[in-house]
Amino acid sequence: xxxxxxxxxxxxxxxxxxxxxxxxxxxxxxxxxxxxxxxxxxxxxxxxxxxxxxxxxxxxxxxxxxxxxxxxxxxxxxxxxxxxxxxxxxxxxxxxxxxxxxxxxxxxxxxxxxxxxxxxxxxxxxxxxxxxxxxxxxxxxxxxxxxxxxxxxxxxxxxxxxxxxxxxxxxxxxxxxxxxxxxxxxxxxxxxxxxxxxxxxxxxxxxxxxxxxxxxxxxxxxxxxxxxxxxxxxxxxxxxxxxxxxxxxxxxxxxxxxxxxxxxxxxxxxxxxxxxxxxxxxxxxxxxxxxxxxxxxxxxxxxxxxxxxxxxxxxxxxxxxxxxxxxxxxxxxxxxxxxxxxxxxxxxxxxxxxxx
Numbered sequence: 078x079x080x081x082x083x084x085x086x087x088x089x090x091x092x093x094x095x096x097x098x099x100x101x102x103x104x105x106x107x108x109x110x111x112x113x114x115x116x117x118x119x120x121x122x123x124x125x126x127x128x129x130x131x132x133x134x135x136x137x138x139x140x141x142x143x144x145x146x147x148x149x150x151x152x153x154x155x156x157x158x159x160x161x162x163x164x165x166x167x168x169x170x171x172x173x174x175x176x177x178x179x180x181x182x183x184x185x186x187x188x189x190x191x192x193x194x195x196x197x198x199x200x201x202x203x204x205x206x207x208x209x210x211x212x213x214x215x216x217x218x219x220x221x222x223x224x225x226x227x228x229x230x231x232x233x234x235x236x237x238x239x240x241x242x243x244x245x246x247x248x249x250x251x252x253x254x255x256x257x258x259x260x261x262x263x264x265x266x267x268x269x270x271x272x273x274x275x276x277x278x279x280x281x282x283x284x285x286x287x288x289x290x291x292x293x294x295x296x297x298x299x300x301x302x303x304x305x306x307x308x309x310x311x312x313x314x315x316x317x318x319x320x321x322x323x324x325x326x327x328x329x330x331x332x333x334x335x336x337x338x339x340x341x342x343x344x345x346x347x348x349x350x351x352x353x354x355x356x357x358x359x360x361x362x363x364x365x366x367x368x369x370x371x372x373x374x375x376x377x378x379x380x381x382x383x384x385x386x387x388x389x390x391x392x393x394x395x396x397x398x399x400x401x402x403x404x405x406x407x408x409x410x411x412x413x414x415x416x417x418x419x420x421x422x423x424x425x426x427x428x429x430x431x432x433x
Contacts, residue, residue: 084118097374105374106378124140126165141177156364177353181210188204205315208327212346215275244278264298267298339360381397
């Protein structure tokens with residue numbers, strides 16, 4: 078076996094349904110890679126909220142140093158009742174994204190065959206978007222603080238941090254992505270009418286980068302108008318580039334439009350491969366259904382396919398997506414979020430069968 082087809086994967090299933098969909102995803106990835114001679118060497122890291130309750134930490138003190146040696150990170154979900162959300166996010170997900178310069182959060186938003194979305198009269202040809210979300214600074218930079226805690230004068234500040242370099246690299250990735258797609262359309266999400274410093278800089282950088290991509294049609298939208306357009310005219314949108322907060326909100330809307338949050342994948346990319354990238358479904362830990370074995374694993378499987386693509390295994394990526402399309406298009410296997418009764422294991426088995 079060529080060394081080029083061996084990949085070391087850190088597996089962090091995390092909390093809630095992450096512990097159900099990640100094993101299912103790994104089983105499907107194994108079915109896709111094994112016949113092609115691709116070897117995924119996985120190591121499970123039991124970090125998350127249960128680890129926090131035992132140790133007071135979301136991950137080990139040397140966690141980031143340990144992760145650095147892997148080719149990629151396959152992540153489930155984080156968050157559980159009793160652990161504040163900001164602790165779960167700021168002590169696990171965001172340190173990984175920021176330390177490893179995973180400055181692109183890539184989220185496909187596509188209405189899959191056989192899935193009924195909430196938009197009447199819309200089919201797969203009408204909804205096929207890709208969001209390129211800035212993932213390392215912006216509104217989630219962590220700058221700010223609170224003063225006069227517990228008094229009537231208590232105040233909190235949250236400072237959005239935008240740099241020309243940070244904007245330029247994610248916008249360039251957005252243009253490159255649009256240039257590779259048939260329609261070659263790029264929508265920039267802004268709010269420069271109200272955010273006169275950060276978003277004006279954003280607009281200026283977008284316009285400067287656009288000059289290098291005459292083959293791509295650029296349209297600038299205020300983010301509120303863009304959210305409305307995703308509902309009323311989704312067929313007019315292709316690639317969307319957005320700041321950290323705007324992209325976070327728009328992609329949850331996009332996932333809802335595609336029929337279920339359980340279908341939606343996410344990739345946290347260091348495009349230069351200087352550090353490991355991280356791949357995850359975007360649905361969260363879902364405590365309300367955790368442990369019942371009914372979570373939809375498709376988002377985790379699709380995230381795994383994005384991981385394969387990033388690792389240079391494009392053919393395996395394509396096989397996984399084709400299997401997803403076949404199973405959902407067939408209409409026989411449906412998890413409860415899609416109106417059916419199939420379990421997580423049954424959906425994973427159907428996907429493996431479609432691959433084999």
